[in-house]
Amino acid sequence: MSDRYQKIATSPFGKSLFSALGLPTPVKLDRQKQVDKDFIKGKVLFGMASGSKLSDVVMQTLAASEAAQICCQASAVTASDICRAAEQHGRKAVQISTGGEDATRFKGLVFDATGIDSTTSLRELHTFFSPVVRKMENSGRIIVLGRPMDECSDVSKASAMRALEGFTRSLAKEVGKKGTTVQLIYVCSGAEAHLESALRFCLSPKSAYVSAQVIRVTTAANPESLDWTRPLDSKVVLVTGASRGIGESIAEVMARDGAKVVCLDIPQAKAQLDKVATRLNGSSIAVDITAPDAPKVIADALEEIGGVDVVVHNAGVTRDKTLAKMKPEWWDMVIDINLASEERINEELLSRNVINNNGRIVCVSSMSGIAGNFGQTNYSASKAGVIGYVQAMAPILAEKNITINAVAPGFIETQMTAAIPMMTREVGRRMNSLSQGGLPKDVAETIAFFASPASTGVNGNIVRVCGQSLLGA
């Protein structure tokens, strides 16, 4: 559904009127238009606290994007280290004087804070970001890198690492009106080789509607080397609820990334499901995921084609009523479709080894599962249950070299949200740092990041696709 408010707000007349009235003027977000090996284009300023450990992997990643111009602050004590790290990857880091009001604009800012070893050293965040934060292009990308606090033996370092979360969330609120996003990536010691996929995603237009998120990258088996423009080449991906909405978009993005897509939906949606599958050169399974034989039917079909690499549990429903008026059938239905069937299907696939090595499970939660919603006790319980399931399963699946993660979409422009009454819909759309709704593609791109064979170190994460919704913990 088109966002008429945004269209008027971004017109020359609307811009000044809305600004005079103090109304939000959402910018048009840069989104991934085509497969492109240059995941970020423009000046990317890299800085690091003394003693930081990630300059090598950051430079290796940035060097792969030829359209990125790597820069560092000339005044930084680490400038020569950064230049050396860039040279090792065949690139030159341009030293820039960032004081004053010059016209330099940055597409990306990356700060490696792993060297911050006490709360007083947090001042390094201010030193790096303060002079440049107002010099971002629209839809800029800001990344802060830290160590998870649970691996810091020193109390002051642990506090400083936790402080990065508050910093990230507040900065995201300050820069969101220009479509700029801010993420924090905690990289466990020894997991450096696994940072690249998270870094690429967070720097690219694929994360247009993801902001203020904390991603944890852990140690795991070595990531697969891959063609980043077709990361899912020769992989089989199952997408449930694929006949329309977010599921259809997930199937499209997976096919774009090279996957053979198996689209699943209820038998009543078979005609539309087959259309999607045919368009994407994939196949289809028409089954209700709550049917008693569904896990077997799905496992049999996947086994026949050599197993599955990525399982995306997207199918979901709402049946809203306040708890006092909610029929038990509606409670059961929502819990069964959104949560219990996922458990049963995974159990069958895992017990029969149908999920291939370095496999992926991605679940779709919701901001309702985080913040709660009036009239959605059943839905919120099911979607919070999805988060619990992902967190409980992650360490179990890590032993099998399989990851499990979830996305939690906020307000996404779909048939479901188009049906919301106009005023409620407008409030839902604007109540986030980017002042607009997300697109199904934004959810799909985040799932594709989890699904990538390079994301082996990304396990047990819940990433909200909500433009930093003002609701929720």
Ligand SMILES: NC(=O)c1ccc[n+]([C@@H]2O[C@H](COP(=O)([O-])OP(=O)(O)OC[C@H]3O[C@@H](n4cnc5c(N)ncnc54)[C@H](O)[C@@H]3O)[C@@H](O)[C@H]2O)c1
């Ligand atoms: N649209 C949003 O703003 C939003 C926000 C947060 C979370 N989500 C979640 O994203 C997912 C997709 O949402 P959407 O907006 O595309 O919804 P949608 O209603 O357009 O699509 C859901 C799909 O799931 C299928 N489905 C439902 N029950 C099924 C069953 N028993 N077996 C097999 N397939 C079944 C439906 O037929 C449909 O094709 C859902 O899990 C939803 O809860 C959506």
